[in-house]
Amino acid sequence: MNKPILKPDKMGSYRPEDVIFLLRDISHYQIEIDSEEKEKRIQSGTHYSEMLPVEYQPTEEYLSLFYNTLEQYSKRVAIAAGVVAEQIKERNGLENLVLVSLARAGTPIGILIKRYLAFKYEVDIPHYSISIIRGRGFDATAIDYIFDQHAQAKIQFIDGWTGKGAITSELDQSCMAYKESRGKELDSSLSVLADPGHCASIYGTRDDFLIPSACLNSTVSGLVSRTVLNYDILAENDFHGAKYYKELEGADVSNLYVDTITKEFGHVHNEIIEELERLRKEDPTPSWEGMKSVELIQERFGIHNTNFIKPGVGETTRVLLRRVPWKILVNPEKSSDLTHILMLAQERNVPIEEYEDMSYSCCGIIKEL
Structure with missing residues (x-):
């Protein structure tokens, strides 16, 4: 492959040894639009x-909820990250392994997996974060760059959680398209901390639990915006774009988040071993059970487009932070895990309805305008 001339922009508030974002900085463009x-x-x-949403600025009350959640769930997240890291090692080995997280929800998770492998096996595994966009695929220029830096790269894709499985399907299609255009085979398996959609083959748990980084936007993701693919401001074969919100440095908890969870690795060795043994008895084959729940919700509430249905804690949070919600469905058995969802819904006057018939803790439904 010819050496790509393109280099990504330096961006993000994470330490460069934790992750390199393969993105073009578009901070000087105004493309934010209200919800x-x-x-x-x-x-x-x-x-x-x-386009980009206007970044949600959390209230003091909501921020203190994030800190409480981090304290409450840091051990659980550390276990899940260790479980995923061990499976990645078993599947790929450590030689030539390259971690590729999907910006931005995947980025802190990729950092945790990289740090766990360093903690446990004393290896420094390269970690990049790239853009993937529903309906547009992953950033092939970013993958070219990775192969330019690591000719024998065994790429493992990482995300935070699954919803309906749209990104799982997008990744499959992107890997096939990359093989057709570049002649290089990629393993499209996605590893996630939580797989309530039952659509990933490597996961820490299939419980729909609250990953604290889902509570916030850029301030827990290296101050990087959601990724952008807009050819009015980006060249055809350039990296996908993102903004770097330097002005939010005072509110940034990105490094605090990964540092807090990293400290737990020394205390959860036994739990990781137990969880791995338990998972070995489970069939990891994706059953897409989550999509069946979504189809039931679609039928029950007369929603014509499944894109309006965003299941799972992570996706419901995004609906409340970035979209215009119609209502939130909450599984009453799981409501103790959903304090931040209930708080955001109250802040935005969004109705909440109890609904048990789903494999998720909650589900956000977007308002049809």
Whole structure:
């Protein structure tokens, strides 16, 4: 392969030894649009990746909820990260392994997996974060760059959690398209901390539990925006774009988040071993059970487009932070895990309805405008 001339921009508030973002910095462009206007444009055909939402600025009350959640769940996240890291090692070995997280929810998880492998096996595994966009695929320029830096790279893709499985399918298609265009085979298996959608083959748990980094946006993801693919401001074969919100440095908890969980690795060795043994008895083959729940919700509430249904704690949080919600469905058996969902819904006057018939703790439904 010819050496790509393109280099990514240095961005993000993480330490460079934790992750390299393969993105083009578009901070000087104004493409933020308020939720209502953005929702209208998406629903009338503009692709979501061409614009950005206005970043949600959390209240003091909501931030203290994030800190409480981090304290409550840091051990659970550390166990899940260790379980995923061990499976990645078993599957790929450590030689030539390259971790590739999907920006931005995957980025802190990729850092935790990299740090766990360093802690346990004293190896420094390269870790990059790249863009993947529903309906547009992953950033092939970023993958070219990785192969340019690591000719024998065994790439392992990482994300935070699964919802309906749209990204799992997108990744499969992107890997096939990359093979057709570049002649290089990629393993499209996705590893996630939580797989409530039952659509990933490597996971820490299939419980729909709250991963604290789902509570916030850029301030827990290296101050990087959601990724953008807008050819009005990006060249055809360039990296996908993102903003670097330097002005939010005072509110940034990205490094605090990964440092807090990393400290738990020394205390959870036995739990990781137990969980791995338990998972070996489970069939990891994706059953797409989550999609069956979504189809039931679609039928029950008369929703014509499944894109309006965002299941799982992580996706419901995103609906409340970035979209215009119609209502939130909550599984009453899991409501103790959903304090931040209930708080955000109350802040935005979004109705909450109890609904048990799903494999998720909750589900956000977008308002049709």
